[in-house]
Amino acid sequence: MCPSHSTSITTPRSGATATRLPSIVDCLRSKTASSSRAPVAVPVIDTVGAGDAFEAGHLCEAINGAEPRDCLDLAVRTGAFACLAPGDWEGYPRRDELGLLDSSEPVTR
Structure with a gap:
């Protein structure tokens, strides 16, 4: 998470405390540096869902403070994995599969 963006509020009457956790937008706004990266070459089967996978991968790391x-x-x-299978989500990887793209052997789903 982005703990620096958490806000605690205590109500005067009841003394109850509530914590507002950061939103995804809060986390993304805290990331001010820009980055670039080469694409991963994969044998493309279907690109449907690749953009959603890309966003999901980015947000997953961003909300964890990466x-x-x-x-x-x-x-x-995650975007590259999504291109390895037909359909919109069927090619999405599990975290333990991410290293497969570094293999010298082709990855298929």
């Missing part, structure tokens, strides 16, 4: 380059790395990898 650096922009790490957010982009996961985004590129």
